[in-house]
Amino acid sequence: xxxxxxxxxMVLNYTNVFREMLLSSLKANPKxxxxxxxxxxxxxxxxxEQISRRSEEMARALVSRLKARGYLAKEPTRQALRSxxxxxxxxxEVKE
Amino acid sequence: MGSRRGGxxxxxxxxxxxxxxxxxxxxxxxxxxxxxxxxxxxxVSVLAISNPAIGTLVATYKVSKAVYNIASKANDTYERxxxxxxxxxxxxxxxxxxxxxxxxxxxxxxxxxxxxxxIKASSGIVTNELQDRILTSATKSTLTEVLPK
Numbered sequence: 001x002x003x004x005x006x007x008x009x010m011v012l013n014y015t016n017v018f019r020e021m022l023l024s025s026l027k028a029n030p031k032x033x034x035x036x037x038x039x040x041x042x043x044x045x046x047x048x049e050q051i052s053r054r055s056e057e058m059a060r061a062l063v064s065r066l067k068a069r070g071y072l073a074k075e076p077t078r079q080a081l082r083s084x085x086x087x088x089x090x091x092x093e094v095k096e
Numbered sequence: 097m098g099s100r101r102g103g104x105x106x107x108x109x110x111x112x113x114x115x116x117x118x119x120x121x122x123x124x125x126x127x128x129x130x131x132x133x134x135x136x137x138x139x140v141s142v143l144a145i146s147n148p149a150i151g152t153l154v155a156t157y158k159v160s161k162a163v164y165n166i167a168s169k170a171n172d173t174y175e176r177x178x179x180x181x182x183x184x185x186x187x188x189x190x191x192x193x194x195x196x197x198x199x200x201x202x203x204x205x206x207x208x209x210x211x212x213x214x215i216k217a218s219s220g221i222v223t224n225e226l227q228d229r230i231l232t233s234a235t236k237s238t239l240t241e242v243l244p245k
Contacts, residue, residue, distance in 0.1 A: 006164045009242055013160040014153070016234035021108075021149055024230070025139045029105035031119050035126040043132070050132040054140065066157075078154060085153045089144035094137025095121075 006072055007063060014059035022051045054092060062088045108226040109146040118142040152227045158219035159231055160238075166190045166207070167242045174244040183244040191215060204239045208232050 026036045026047065036044065065084050066072055076084070109115050118141055125135045143149040166187045173179075173186035184203045191211035208215075212232055216223065223231065 005167070006161075009164045009167060009238065010157075010160040012241060013163055013234060013238040014156055016237045017153065017156045017230060018143075020230045020234050021105075021143055021152070022136060022139050024105040024108065025119070025122060025142055026135075029119065029122075031106060032123050032126065035123055039126060046132040047135050050136045051139075054133075054136050058140070075157075081154050081157055082150055085150055086144060089140055089150075092137065093141035093144050094134050095141055 003072060007067060010066070010072065011056075011059045011063045014062055015056045018055035018058050019051055022055060023048070026051075058088055058092050061091065108148060108230070109142060110148050112145075114145050115142060118145060148224075148227060152223065152230055155219075155221040155223050155227065155231060156234070158221050159215065159235055162191075162215045162219050163235060163238050163242070166239065170243050180244050187239070187243055200243075200245070201240060204243060205236055207239065208236045 026032055029036075036047075039047075062084060063072075065088070066076070069076070071080075106115070106119060109119070118138075122135065122138050122142065125138050130138075143153075169190040170183040170187035174183035177183070180200065184200055184207075188203065188207050188211070191207045192214050209232070212228065215235075216228075
């Protein structure tokens with residue numbers, strides 16, 4: 001297997017972790033879940049499609065940054081990784 | 097975590113005042129019928145201020161490398177034998193150092209369920225039960241996609 005394969009697996013795994021966490025924030029969250037489940041099925045589907053899209057975009061953005069700094073082969077420090085993750089989340093968050 | 101497996105996102109994300117306030121913002125976007133991208137972007141903002149969520153994403157880096165090693169072993173075996181069962185057994189051997197006999201999808205689930213402690217130990221990650229639920233669920237999805245079919 002190659003570096004391209006490592007990159008693909010990292011994007012895929014980060015996508016799945018982002019998706020799990022975002023779905024949990026709506027579907028396993030006593031303060032939000034009743035409101036979420038009271039939305040129409042069509043709207044729930046729209047939100048879940050948006051979660052999938054956003055999860056993949058965030059994963060690609062993060063892995064791209066890791067790759068640019070040579071962190072696919074060499075492991076970043078915990079602090080550097082936390083900082084890159086925070087930057088990506090800030091980039092994709094929306095504050096009303 | 098997730099609705100199928102129970103668990104509480106608030107507990108996962110940490111019960112700080114700022115996380116609580118951010119979770120209320122998600123609720124508001126739903127009740128005010130905001131567009132899906134706003135609902136999801138608001139949920140992302142909760143992750144951005146949650147230390148356990150960021151810790152889970154830090155651990156994901158090492159878990160991804162472990163998944164890569166498991167997939168490499170499986171693919172090497174598949175290229176040599178063209179036998180999916182042998183490839184999945186090689187993946188199981190890499191993850192948990194024991195044989196797992198089962199249909200492919202079940203075997204992938206078993207690799208993660210049985211091998212999780214070993215994957216964590218070899219990756220050097222320290223996570224709690226709620227973080228483990230997120231990571232194991234995601235790892236199963238990833239392995240299901242990348243292992244030979």
